[in-house]
Amino acid sequence: MSSAALAVVAKGIPTATVFRRAVAAEWTRLVTVRSTWWSLLAATVLMLLIGAAAGAGHEGGDPAPIWQAAQIALVPSQFAFLLVVLLAVTSEYSSGGIRSTILWVPRRGVVFAARLLVPVAFIAACAVIVAVATGLVAWGFLGQAAEVVPGDIAVSLGRIAVAIGFGGLLTVGLGLLLRSTPGTLTAIFLLMLALPIALGNTGVSGLTTVSDYLPGRAVVSTLVVDEVELPASTIATVMIAWTAASLFAGGWSLIRRDTT
């Protein structure tokens, strides 16, 4: 190699190009580990089984909206989707992969943006696709009782995308902050499932109020429309506040702290 070639230091790469490459790398990272596909498989099987059960278990001749079956199926299945994102973030800390990530793209703001976009958009898209399949399965089991309103599908899939997108962003933020798979898993279960239920069941008004503002309630209220006791604006505010807090903390951890 000539010294002239060695002297070439590329300058002035547009940030858009740096970001595009970081996104491409993030995508390759996501699809080249088996845990992504196992988690997705688990999420799909769960969704379809619950959709089938909801269809088969429907009693009486009341019309049953099929897309709502998909929404309800997502409530327990969301955790399998979120696992994809969670592992994409936290496995880098247990394996040391985060060191390579930062070495290869040292502009941490770019890494942060790509790590938010790729895994979260991926599971949101997967959830929407699986939800369509779940609705169709439920339809098959419901037969005559199925209520199929074509206009509802967009609203329903929109709710599913919002619910998973919110959970995904929350997970990325917490994962970057806690830097540990068991730690983030625990935090997500507490915020999304255990605390909203436990506090909501205490009957102590202060605690049930707190439970209304936890992420899990916002997700359930988005998906299971009958349960809505909170106005849509409150749900939106709760989601935005949790997302902002989690991304601020996660972003700080990735950008300001030493890379383990």
Add this chain to the structure above:
Amino acid sequence: MIEVLGLTKRYGDMVAVNNLTFEVRPGVVTGFLGPNGAGKSTTMRMILGLDHPTAGQALVDGRRYRTLDQPLRSVGALLESEALHPARSARDNLRVAARSNGIPMSRVDGVIEEVGLAGVAKRRVKSYSLGMRQRLGIATALLGDPAVVLFDEPVNGLDVDGVRWVRHLVRDLAAAGRTVLVSSHLMSEMQQTADHLIVIGRGELIADAPIQDVLARAGARTVRVGTADPDLLQRSLARFRAKVERLEDGVVLVTGVSTADIGAAAREANLTLHELTEVPESLEQAFLHLTSASVEYPASAAEPEGTR
């Protein structure tokens, strides 16, 4: 070219790296030497933008690493600690690296070939031996054909062939005009490869000089003297306050006196010598001299580490 300027890293009260300043020039192999825990890895991690310095800065070709848009094309690094995802294959790990820096995929296969992993590139990294992982780490470092290379403990875990391979590689990289910084806690390894040495102990700079100078400066030479009357020899050398160590069969090791002075002293004492040989000091001994001195540095707050 790597420039380290007043680089300091503190963790609470512990000073890991204290006001380090040095330059690593292209075209030679620069060894970065120090006992385990001396701050070598921390310094390298700060150069590479992984850890934030408490004070000072490090520049690679005049720029801070953190500002590089496609770092793999200018800087290649092998970290001491594990840095690749074990569930991904070697090839996929390299593909991620290539994508992130806009490097063509054809280069991935080229570099796999270069480090001798072609037969196992599709296997997941978790099934690799330490030596294979080390080769893969070197492959990532070389992927973008960088002008600056930093290897942290590259011979760790390698077998004899691997060690020889790394030595040649490091020398070739420098011969091609690259800037090469190789860390090691093994003095013997540095003696085999380095042209220039940067020695640190407890986070402080102890030496920054050509390897020959370090050897020469590090301490007095040892001379092996053979004589029928070691007692007389010892008495005749008393005025030099030399360290004299008796070996078997009338052989004595004298430290701190030149061969000429020993010869003269023997002649005055009318003593016959049958051997008078300067023992070439190993880098290991030089290193021990250097680091034992560093223990007296008052500014250092760190625990004394195992100099072994």
